[in-house]
Amino acid sequence: AGTTADTPLNLDNEQGSLWTCAFTPFNAFDSMFSFGTIYEPLVYVNALKNAHETPWLATSYAWSNGNKTLTFNIRTGVKWTDGKPFSAADVVFTFNLLKKYPALDLNAVWSVLASATAKGSSQVVLKFSKSAVPYFYYVADQVPIVPQHLWSKISNPVTDPIAKPVGTGGYMLNKCTPQNIQWTANPKYWQPGMPTVKTLNMPAFLSNNTANEYLATGQSAYGAQFIPNIQSYFVAKKAGNGYWFPPIANVSLFPNLTAAPLNDVAVRQAISYGLDRTTISKIGEYGYEPAASATGIVTPTYKGWSNPAAVAAAGQSYDPAKAKSLLQADGYKLDSNGIFKRHGKELALTVITNGGYSDWVAACQVMSQQLAKVGIKLTVDGVASTNFTTDYLTGKFQLAYNVETGGPSPFYEFRQWLYSKNSAPIGQSAASNWERFNSPAVDALLNQYGTTTSSATQHSIMNKLQTVMVSQMPIIPVLEEVDWFQFNTKEYTGWPSAANPYAQPALYNMPDWGVVVLHLKPIK
Amino acid sequence: MRFLARRIGFLLVALWAALTVNFFIPRLMPGNPAQAMMARFHGHINPSAIHALEVAFGVNTHESLLSAYFSYINNTAHGNLGISLLNFPEPVATVISHALPWSLGLVGVSTILGFLIGTVLGAVAAWRRGGVLDGVLPPVFIVVSAFPYFWIGLLSIWLFAVTLGWFPILGGYTETATPTLTWGFVGDILYHSVLPAMTILITSIGGWILTMRNNMITVVAEDYVKMARAKGLKPRRILWQYAGRNAMLPNLTGFAMSLGFVISGAILVEYVFNYPGLGFLLLQAVVNEDYPLMQSLFLLITFAVLIAIFIADIATALLDPRTRSNP
Amino acid sequence: MSEPILRVRDLRVEYETPSGPAQAVEDVSFDLAPGEFLAVVGESGCGKSTLLFAIAQLLTYPARLAGGAVLFEGVDFTSLRPEELRARRWRDISVVMQSAMNALNPTLTIGAQLADACRAHTEWPDERIKERSAEVLAMVAIDAVHLKSYPFQLSGGMRQRALIAMALLLEPKLVLMDEPTSALDVVAQRSLMKQVATLRQSLGFAVIFVTHDMSVVAHHSDRLAVMYAGEIVELGPTGEVFHRPEHPYAKGLMEAFPSLRGELQPLLGIAGNPPSLVNPPAGCLFAARCSFANDQCRTVHPELVDYGDRAVRCHLVAESRA
Amino acid sequence: MSDAILRVTDLSRLFRVGGFRARGQLHAIDDVSFEVAPAEIVALVGESGSGKSTIARVLAGLYLPTKGTIVFEGTALGRRDSRAIRGAMPMVFQDPFGSINPVLRVGHGLLRALKLHRPDVARAQRFDEAVALAEKVGLTPGAEVLARYPHELSGGQRQRLGFAQALASRPSLILADEPVSMLDVSIRIGLLNVMKDLRDHENVSILYITHDLASARYVADRMLVLYAGRLVEEGCTNEVIANPQHPYTRLLMSSAPDPRLAPNDFEGDDLGEPPKVINPGPGCRFAPRCPLAMDQCLVSTPAMVALSPTHGAACYAVVP
Amino acid sequence: MRILRAILSVLVRAGAFLRRDRKAAAGSIILFVLLVITAFPKWFTPHDPAAEIYTPGVGLSWSHLLGTTSFGQDVFSQLVAGTRQSVMIALIVGFISTVISVIIGITAAYLGGWIDDTLSLLTDVVLVIPTFPLIIVIVGYVKSAGFWLMVFVLVFTGWSYGARQLRVQALSLRNRDYLLAAKARGESSWYVIAVELIPPMTSLIVANFLGAALYAVLAASGLQFVGLGNINEESWGTMLYWAQNNEALQTGLPLWALAPGIAIAVLGSGLALLNYAFDEVANPALRPVRATKVKGARV
Numbered sequence A: 001a002g003t004t005a006d007t008p009l010n011l012d013n014e015q016g017s018l019w020t021c022a023f024t025p026f027n028a029f030d031s032m033f034s035f036g037t038i039y040e041p042l043v044y045v046n047a048l049k050n051a052h053e054t055p056w057l058a059t060s061y062a063w064s065n066g067n068k069t070l071t072f073n074i075r076t077g078v079k080w081t082d083g084k085p086f087s088a089a090d091v092v093f094t095f096n097l098l099k100k101y102p103a104l105d106l107n108a109v110w111s112v113l114a115s116a117t118a119k120g121s122s123q124v125v126l127k128f129s130k131s132a133v134p135y136f137y138y139v140a141d142q143v144p145i146v147p148q149h150l151w152s153k154i155s156n157p158v159t160d161p162i163a164k165p166v167g168t169g170g171y172m173l174n175k176c177t178p179q180n181i182q183w184t185a186n187p188k189y190w191q192p193g194m195p196t197v198k199t200l201n202m203p204a205f206l207s208n209n210t211a212n213e214y215l216a217t218g219q220s221a222y223g224a225q226f227i228p229n230i231q232s233y234f235v236a237k238k239a240g241n242g243y244w245f246p247p248i249a250n251v252s253l254f255p256n257l258t259a260a261p262l263n264d265v266a267v268r269q270a271i272s273y274g275l276d277r278t279t280i281s282k283i284g285e286y287g288y289e290p291a292a293s294a295t296g297i298v299t300p301t302y303k304g305w306s307n308p309a310a311v312a313a314a315g316q317s318y319d320p321a322k323a324k325s326l327l328q329a330d331g332y333k334l335d336s337n338g339i340f341k342r343h344g345k346e347l348a349l350t351v352i353t354n355g356g357y358s359d360w361v362a363a364c365q366v367m368s369q370q371l372a373k374v375g376i377k378l379t380v381d382g383v384a385s386t387n388f389t390t391d392y393l394t395g396k397f398q399l400a401y402n403v404e405t406g407g408p409s410p411f412y413e414f415r416q417w418l419y420s421k422n423s424a425p426i427g428q429s430a431a432s433n434w435e436r437f438n439s440p441a442v443d444a445l446l447n448q449y450g451t452t453t454s455s456a457t458q459h460s461i462m463n464k465l466q467t468v469m470v471s472q473m474p475i476i477p478v479l480e481e482v483d484w485f486q487f488n489t490k491e492y493t494g495w496p497s498a499a500n501p502y503a504q505p506a507l508y509n510m511p512d513w514g515v516v517v518l519h520l521k522p523i524k
Numbered sequence B: 001m002r003f004l005a006r007r008i009g010f011l012l013v014a015l016w017a018a019l020t021v022n023f024f025i026p027r028l029m030p031g032n033p034a035q036a037m038m039a040r041f042h043g044h045i046n047p048s049a050i051h052a053l054e055v056a057f058g059v060n061t062h063e064s065l066l067s068a069y070f071s072y073i074n075n076t077a078h079g080n081l082g083i084s085l086l087n088f089p090e091p092v093a094t095v096i097s098h099a100l101p102w103s104l105g106l107v108g109v110s111t112i113l114g115f116l117i118g119t120v121l122g123a124v125a126a127w128r129r130g131g132v133l134d135g136v137l138p139p140v141f142i143v144v145s146a147f148p149y150f151w152i153g154l155l156s157i158w159l160f161a162v163t164l165g166w167f168p169i170l171g172g173y174t175e176t177a178t179p180t181l182t183w184g185f186v187g188d189i190l191y192h193s194v195l196p197a198m199t200i201l202i203t204s205i206g207g208w209i210l211t212m213r214n215n216m217i218t219v220v221a222e223d224y225v226k227m228a229r230a231k232g233l234k235p236r237r238i239l240w241q242y243a244g245r246n247a248m249l250p251n252l253t254g255f256a257m258s259l260g261f262v263i264s265g266a267i268l269v270e271y272v273f274n275y276p277g278l279g280f281l282l283l284q285a286v287v288n289e290d291y292p293l294m295q296s297l298f299l300l301i302t303f304a305v306l307i308a309i310f311i312a313d314i315a316t317a318l319l320d321p322r323t324r325s326n327p
Numbered sequence C: 001m002s003e004p005i006l007r008v009r010d011l012r013v014e015y016e017t018p019s020g021p022a023q024a025v026e027d028v029s030f031d032l033a034p035g036e037f038l039a040v041v042g043e044s045g046c047g048k049s050t051l052l053f054a055i056a057q058l059l060t061y062p063a064r065l066a067g068g069a070v071l072f073e074g075v076d077f078t079s080l081r082p083e084e085l086r087a088r089r090w091r092d093i094s095v096v097m098q099s100a101m102n103a104l105n106p107t108l109t110i111g112a113q114l115a116d117a118c119r120a121h122t123e124w125p126d127e128r129i130k131e132r133s134a135e136v137l138a139m140v141a142i143d144a145v146h147l148k149s150y151p152f153q154l155s156g157g158m159r160q161r162a163l164i165a166m167a168l169l170l171e172p173k174l175v176l177m178d179e180p181t182s183a184l185d186v187v188a189q190r191s192l193m194k195q196v197a198t199l200r201q202s203l204g205f206a207v208i209f210v211t212h213d214m215s216v217v218a219h220h221s222d223r224l225a226v227m228y229a230g231e232i233v234e235l236g237p238t239g240e241v242f243h244r245p246e247h248p249y250a251k252g253l254m255e256a257f258p259s260l261r262g263e264l265q266p267l268l269g270i271a272g273n274p275p276s277l278v279n280p281p282a283g284c285l286f287a288a289r290c291s292f293a294n295d296q297c298r299t300v301h302p303e304l305v306d307y308g309d310r311a312v313r314c315h316l317v318a319e320s321r322a
Numbered sequence D: 001m002s003d004a005i006l007r008v009t010d011l012s013r014l015f016r017v018g019g020f021r022a023r024g025q026l027h028a029i030d031d032v033s034f035e036v037a038p039a040e041i042v043a044l045v046g047e048s049g050s051g052k053s054t055i056a057r058v059l060a061g062l063y064l065p066t067k068g069t070i071v072f073e074g075t076a077l078g079r080r081d082s083r084a085i086r087g088a089m090p091m092v093f094q095d096p097f098g099s100i101n102p103v104l105r106v107g108h109g110l111l112r113a114l115k116l117h118r119p120d121v122a123r124a125q126r127f128d129e130a131v132a133l134a135e136k137v138g139l140t141p142g143a144e145v146l147a148r149y150p151h152e153l154s155g156g157q158r159q160r161l162g163f164a165q166a167l168a169s170r171p172s173l174i175l176a177d178e179p180v181s182m183l184d185v186s187i188r189i190g191l192l193n194v195m196k197d198l199r200d201h202e203n204v205s206i207l208y209i210t211h212d213l214a215s216a217r218y219v220a221d222r223m224l225v226l227y228a229g230r231l232v233e234e235g236c237t238n239e240v241i242a243n244p245q246h247p248y249t250r251l252l253m254s255s256a257p258d259p260r261l262a263p264n265d266f267e268g269d270d271l272g273e274p275p276k277v278i279n280p281g282p283g284c285r286f287a288p289r290c291p292l293a294m295d296q297c298l299v300s301t302p303a304m305v306a307l308s309p310t311h312g313a314a315c316y317a318v319v320p
Numbered sequence E: 001m002r003i004l005r006a007i008l009s010v011l012v013r014a015g016a017f018l019r020r021d022r023k024a025a026a027g028s029i030i031l032f033v034l035l036v037i038t039a040f041p042k043w044f045t046p047h048d049p050a051a052e053i054y055t056p057g058v059g060l061s062w063s064h065l066l067g068t069t070s071f072g073q074d075v076f077s078q079l080v081a082g083t084r085q086s087v088m089i090a091l092i093v094g095f096i097s098t099v100i101s102v103i104i105g106i107t108a109a110y111l112g113g114w115i116d117d118t119l120s121l122l123t124d125v126v127l128v129i130p131t132f133p134l135i136i137v138i139v140g141y142v143k144s145a146g147f148w149l150m151v152f153v154l155v156f157t158g159w160s161y162g163a164r165q166l167r168v169q170a171l172s173l174r175n176r177d178y179l180l181a182a183k184a185r186g187e188s189s190w191y192v193i194a195v196e197l198i199p200p201m202t203s204l205i206v207a208n209f210l211g212a213a214l215y216a217v218l219a220a221s222g223l224q225f226v227g228l229g230n231i232n233e234e235s236w237g238t239m240l241y242w243a244q245n246n247e248a249l250q251t252g253l254p255l256w257a258l259a260p261g262i263a264i265a266v267l268g269s270g271l272a273l274l275n276y277a278f279d280e281v282a283n284p285a286l287r288p289v290r291a292t293k294v295k296g297a298r299v
């Protein structure tokens, strides 16, 4: 049956709780309900298209002052859904709001920002305390702009729930119950002709299974779910069902570099050679998440960044013989159990992972079986999700199987992995760099990247970092983390795809999914 | 009255114990809610957010345990349950008030139904001792009550919701409907509650059948039941007024306890059926280390159980004059 | 002798036990005249209570009626349909149970339990029921305020008397009493017996009174039945049986209790134990304990023979009487 | 009687009853004094609830006395008694069905008593000794009976077993708490005869508790009459029965049925029952029911007055 | 020694009872089979339960009796391997909580007074604390809920019901004359408790053990099902967890989800049936009645 414009599009993504109907876009949990649909960024940066930029509430921008000053030209003629005009003052207000309430500053932009001021009625000037090119993504794409005339009246935006959000976006909140959020199209949206899908519903799913069943029974045409055996479970159920899982980051083994035996690069390399990543992908993830490259570059998404020399040096080749010889050269000997031993100690390791993600645990179990074949004993410890977070943040692990968020280019993930300032001593919370890697040379490279807008310089820095990855192996990338995305083409067209990756498709990406729904067209 | 004094004494001590346990357990847990929140995002937000979250949740306030304890007691006494971290920034009371009706409706009704049906069936089975009902019901329900009920839930979803499509697969009502007080909406709620309610019912009914049957068998052998027959009373009256009533008394406390546990919801059933009740909320609160929510739910549950038992004791005293005088 | 109101004919009751049916009452037959007081005595376990319950049609599993008839005013109670039987209960035959605490519903007031019986059989309005309840309680010297009392609030003697009051509620023609005094001490026991005697005189109901304490009934009963192992072994006018028992068991029984007055003489009990009811011996059931038993006693089961003044089940008596 | 084997002086036992506020004291026995001579059967009679069992239980060490002294074979009993005293003064319980552990073999109690109290019997001899004891009270064949479970015994057999257990320790005094009340007449008389035998042939004293006056008359040498926790009359059995002095004793005697005699009408109907003595005031406890009650009876408690060297009563109406 | 003999004799009588009672017989056969599987899993499993080496997602076949998981593990082998944990949980939790129930319940009843008041209050408070939520909280507290943590938590929450029941029973036995008789004989309190008081309660204690075991099996599998157990351990609850997470029912591998659920149900039914039967030992009045329509035996 065809879908008419008034047939709502039901969105399907498990969040494990009921909706609270609070629409603060700066609240880590609530932001997905408003950022992208109701509130909008200055510039949309597409991670899947090499950080391709689309002007949004800003029509253009310019760096100056040694990449320390960023000037936005603000779009005119845009109106808030309550009819009041949108202006540069709203943008300045928003940035200063984040300064006033650090609890709202999820991306810590004020760690490098020095000031935010308006220049005339249509320009906004952001001054940084140092060259901050990579921060463009955070200030332009990740800060939703809110209306000053309403937000200035909120006594405490951290705790006061926003029940009736007013934004500039393509959608307005229609109604919210604990079980469902419903948006309707903004009839006066500044992008003419958009949106064509008039109503969106987002039911609250308490468990993955129900969300999957909802999708599989055809009640939703837009899913963001991990679905086991997707071919038979979903694709075969209904004509037009399809999926696309674009990779965007790495799921890696984070070795604890501060303690033996993982402070020994030979052991880390042996592990990498001992992993048959393709099989791990097939068994642990139904092949959804492709095998990762030891260089850390996610392909095909960031193919252009890959350093062929580094790939040649280590690549992702599965080579159990090489793994064994590396260990033997390092002084390890096989004992009667077939496990390597040195100084009387078996090479026995424990990997922690999020026990709540069955796919990760399964992948670890496959790794355990593979490493056993090269004489490394790996015990899998699927830890309850909060404990897991505590453990990896504070460095209480030997190996941790985990992901970083990444960003619109590989640099973001590399910086999270390798920048020593992101780390912290064992026992304290490290924002990232959980393996506790510390190299002044690498820090210098990362700092240098931040000061340049030259693509050539950036590429040369990234090439050097990839060499560090394969030679020092601070992180062992295993699989590529993908965006979970299911759709039905018989009901809607305009879905993002490998051929046209205009936005990250998963519903938990902000503001991307707002961009996706703007592009959808119901089939009459 | 010694009886009442004892009961009230027990109620107060148990309440205090629950309140205190409640205070300490979450505090003994490792990690903090900011980290828990990070965990929920599967790496979809910037790692720097952890600091923003810690500020938002007030994690790093260094209040002494003792003063925290007293302000907790004080706040609780004033009904101030704090703000839910999981549903930040909603107050815990609001979050609970959203979920409460669902638990009460689904679990409460099916618990009461289970008790009533089980009691009646148990009484009748014992009354017709050795009959077909007595030969079949108890063993069948004993076996059924040994089944993992979440598994029965899974099977029934698979069979009746997904495969046959007779019933909805999730939720307390059609997710896009607006809750109103109309027949249509009530019907919708009932329709959604059929599978979860049946799951609770068929796994809980066995216990009641069995205890009622066993009590009843003892009571039916009492002289006063024989006496009632000798008096030529109608069988119905003997069954309920003489045998049933007395056989039910020992079950009242158990019933009260199970009523109290309604508040905690049938956690696994709510989980399996995506039912928006308190049980699921509790599971979420624990997994996400939402201390205020967890504490309040736990407190609510304990409170409900204690009150229910207290009421059951009083009810027993009313129905059974003997307990009134004998301490 | 006027037309009997109750004829019991060849009554047999079995208990189902793991090792087979136990014959608790075996071929019991007797008649009861209106207003007569029949006492049934015998040692513990000889089937007295079972006999009463069989007459009142109150047997429950594992007991079952294996044969015989209970004719009340010519109607066979054993073949009535449940509803017909229910309608006749309490109007025709009422029962006073052994233990008053257990025979009263602990959770209903005395008044409610009296009213229950009235409502089951009459159309009386509430005032009439209350009036009648107070009336019967007054007969047994209990104040009407106790209509609102629960059983546990009454003393043992009062409860027992309340039971008797309840039995008289609908003025039945026959009251069955199963050891109503055994839980009471001697003083209360005696006054209760006196009260029963007085009431019987004024109301004229017949009584079957079960006990194993013969002294209780010696003064009050018209006739006495001695039971042994499920059978009536001797039945006759109380004075006769009491002072001149003929069955060896009855003799042993009469000699087994000491007296408060008179000569203090050494007494002997009856040695041995009663026979198994599941596999009863051939011959006389008492033979194993009987010092006079001969071969015939051990092989041939004696019948209850009516000699006019009394009936006795014994070969030896049959011989000496012949 | 300085050669008394047991001397009880002013024995009282109170129980706390009622709620927090109504802290009632139930006077189960009050100021009871009596003696038992060697090889003497003393009957303790009284209505249900008059405190008979309480006396026996205090003597057996199951309850502690609230007040009073107990001198047994020359030694005063304290809070913690030696096993030896338990052996010398065993108790036979009222209920033959309740006093034998249903899951243990019949011989268990007997063997335990031998182990605890008869060091002279070697371990190997114990079973034979137990068999001998069982046969002494008429449980034959002993070995077979001892191997059974209690539910396989009749009431009479159990009651005899109780006696055998009491005899195992070679006691000098047996506390027999209504040992025959649950039995029917034919079994009852057999046990009474066993008691007489024990007294006559083994010099055992027995405190025979009962409410059956006729049986007391049959076996006992002396008789104590208890009413509501107090001794109201004591004396030689024959004297008390033939010539009861206390009005309560008289009521009791006349109520006790004796089928061999014509019913006698004594003092008309009496529906009264023994009172529960909670926080009693002064005065004779029988006064409310007593046909002879005087003013004095309500204000002070009459003391035991000797009517003859072997007979006494506690009543103001009785003049020696 | 004597205790042993007493227990033995009870067992002998229980054995005779099993022969008579069909429910008890069914229950004990189930438990026996599961115990054998627990003791000798190798007899039944040709495959390594954890190895992910077979073709994923195959159905019934001779080489894979119950098919394989979507990871390529043999379901039947997992089922057999998982038996151990469920049976062990049942036995260990049942045993320890029964021991605690017996100690607390009987001490409270026998000693009475303030000890009774305190222990009863403790029992009631633990009884009143909602179990499953508490378990979730405790399991959340202690890192990765392995076998022994599970045992600890289930014992902690599982003893109180039995303690209360046993206390009531012991209270009713406490003033039985045979205990007083033992005391009057000069026995010590401990002897009286151990030899005279506990043996008559054997069937209730056994019933209590079975009840606690049943509770443990169901609660443990529930916890593991929601992922609060150690999901790397081999158990039926964990199997259900994996099956559910991989949508076994709806992706053509229903046996993966059905088999462990049925296994739990079978173990549970075995325990419940035996429990039911032991109720009948404890209270002979409950024994089954043969329906014989007879004259007289009616209302």
Ligand SMILES: Nc1ncnc2c1ncn2[C@@H]1O[C@H](COP(=O)(O)OP(=O)(O)OP(=O)(O)O)[C@@H](O)[C@H]1O
Residues within 6 Å of the ligand: C015, C016, C017, C022, C024, C043, C044, C045, C046, C047, C048, C049, C050, C051, C061, C062, C063, C212, C277
């Ligand atoms: N439920 C039962 N199952 C098996 N046998 C029973 C049952 N009830 C009674 N009996 C047996 O039936 C016989 C008669 O019992 P009944 O109660 O009629 O005796 P009784 O003469 O009233 O004894 P008592 O004087 O003790 O009341 C006894 O031998 C008894 O063991």
Ligand SMILES: Nc1ncnc2c1ncn2[C@@H]1O[C@H](COP(=O)(O)OP(=O)(O)OP(=O)(O)O)[C@@H](O)[C@H]1O
Residues within 6 Å of the ligand: D015, D016, D017, D026, D027, D028, D046, D047, D048, D049, D050, D051, D052, D053, D054, D055, D211, D276, D277
């Ligand atoms: N443990 C106790 N707690 C409270 N009151 C008790 C206790 N034991 C006995 N009594 C009370 O003490 C009084 C005397 O009881 P006791 O058992 O000694 O009487 P008895 O003469 O043996 O009666 P019976 O003839 O019924 O055996 C009764 O009122 C009884 O209720």
Ligand SMILES: [Mg+2]
Residues within 6 Å of the ligand: C048, C049, C050, C178
């Ligand atoms: Mg009887």
Ligand SMILES: [Mg+2]
Residues within 6 Å of the ligand: D052, D053, D054, D094, D177, D178
């Ligand atoms: Mg007594």
